[in-house]
Amino acid sequence: MTMGIDPxxxxxxxxxxxxxQLHATRTDTFLHGSADALANHSTRTEELEEEYLRRHPERQVDPERLREGARQR
Structure with a gap:
C-alpha cells in the first residue's frame, strides 16, 4: 500500500x-517510533528506492563502496 504520492x-x-528526507529520519523512527510508524517508514522507503533503481538501472556505483574497493583500502 502506497502512503503518499505513488513514486x-x-x-x-x-x-x-x-x-x-526518509533517510534523514530513519534513525529517529527506528529508535523512537511506534511499530506502525517504523513499518510505514520501511514500506515507503522501499517504494521510493525501488522507483529510483527502476529509473536509474545504470547508476554510478562508487568503486570504494564495493568489496573490492574495501579490500584495497
Missing part, C-alpha cells in the same frame, strides 16, 4: 527529496 508520479527532484 512513479513523482518528478525526479521530488523523488530525490523524499528519499533524502
Amino acid at each position: 512513479k508520479d513523482l518528478s525526479e527532484d521530488d523523488l530525490i527529496r523524499e528519499l533524502r
Whole structure:
C-alpha cells in the first residue's frame, strides 16, 4: 500500500527529496517510533528506492563502496 504520492508520479527532484528526507529520519523512527510508524517508514522507503533503481538501472556505483574497493583500502 502506497502512503503518499505513488513514486512513479513523482518528478525526479521530488523523488530525490523524499528519499533524502526518509533517510534523514530513519534513525529517529527506528529508535523512537511506534511499530506502525517504523513499518510505514520501511514500506515507503522501499517504494521510493525501488522507483529510483527502476529509473536509474545504470547508476554510478562508487568503486570504494564495493568489496573490492574495501579490500584495497
